[in-house]
Amino acid sequence: MALYSEKVMEHFRNPRNVGVIEDANGIGEVGNAKCGDIMKMYLKIEDDIIQDVKFETFGCGSAIASSSMATELIKGKPVAEAEKLTNQAVAEALDGLPAYKMHCSVLAEEAIHAALEDWRSKKEP
């Protein structure tokens, strides 16, 4: 049996929304290099809609795939919906992750929430 599902490998090989948004109004970074995973999410939110999202990730195959899938799940969605994103939703959309890789989907959830938090803190002075 392969380590990862085909979906994970597909997102790992062709990650969606990779890169930086120069004029992002919400940025979240989670994880640390010591543990081997860092995710950084950039959000461009207008009228409470996630107009654009991009990510940068240092990490293993499932970390990159989880970041990619998380961005797909929230792109174009209202903030209220993005706030409800869970790691389970990310993992399920990837047709599952090995048990010891579930933390990658948790990081993706946390990175999105951190970016939303950043946006909120900037919005409300």
Added chain:
Amino acid sequence: MNRLIYADNAATTKMSEAALNTMISVARENYGNPSSLYSIGQRAKETLEEARAAVAEIIGAKSGEILFTSGGSEADNQAIRSAAEIGRKAGKKHIVSSAFEHHAVLHTLEKLKKEGFEITLLDVHENGIVCPEEVEAAIREDTCLVTVMYANNEIGTIQPIREIGSICRKHGILFHTDAVQAVGHIPINVVEDQVDLLSASAHKFHGPKGVGFLYARKGIRLTNLIEGGAQESGKRAGTENVPGIAAMATALKEAAERMEEHAAKASKRRDRLIQGLGAIPHSALNGDAEQRLPGNVNFCFEGIEGESLLLLLDDKGIEASSGSACTSGSLDPSHVLLAIGRVHDVAHGSLRLSIEADLTEEETDYIIRSVTEVVEYLRSFSPIWRDLESGKKPHIL
């Protein structure tokens, strides 16, 4: 691209045709139990003893000093347990080893620690080599064993075994070496090296998996790990794996015959790889460049993680390994890389290529090109790399 470059020979090797043929023919035709007294049993016994003699000769030992095991881990366990038992009886409960031993050694030592032994793990320095003077300095009145690997399994550095052997002999202390990565690859002579106990594994030199041996110098009393019948002079119960053992002997004979030629070829490719991968910005070779196994290349690349590197190399037909946490199934990267002073951030981005002599020049260049491309690609969206390049964090490598 439909190519396959297997570059993980330190993990395991492909069985040689000759070894495979031996294994099949012995299993098919020579199926007797070596402990039976009728003809086919005795024929199996002969095959077993021929294999023992062949293995012994290659490492400079006597037949009676070779004990067949299920592999390197078992041999390591039995060697260390035996020396500890001898020490315990003499009231000596201190063992000297190194920080980057294989887990078969380190975990056995951890268990002994719980049983009241004191363990000194020597520094392996930035170059990944144990210093003989530090071995001598670590020896105490109550030291019963020194165990230092012949060559490291991750970074391939060859240890000064002969010097350590001579020190141990001078002090009358048992010396064990885990030679799993060395046997069949570099010349070993247990007499000249003054080694008392040595572990080896067949599948690292193109023999089958599940077979290995322990050399124990005559007169060293071994402690059983497995109780039962009187096989292996009563020191390792269980009907012998005759086909596997015979195949191991075939593989080792072949490896010994071709050693010089193979080592020369492999080290030429190794040096080309080291040069080519060293040209990647912010990369570093792990372990001494000279004193290393002919086929071992191990690098750290800043700003990337090893598992993604391996997966993308696999897509390009290159099969290698890494010391990143994600490939070890734990949160910590390789203890070997940490032992030579690599920090966590960098240790996660490691790559081990363990090549064979048959790697072509074209394949060598393909590996260099591919690794360069993949590292560059992964860095292109690594937040760590961004911080390093923007000067937010200083480069380590």
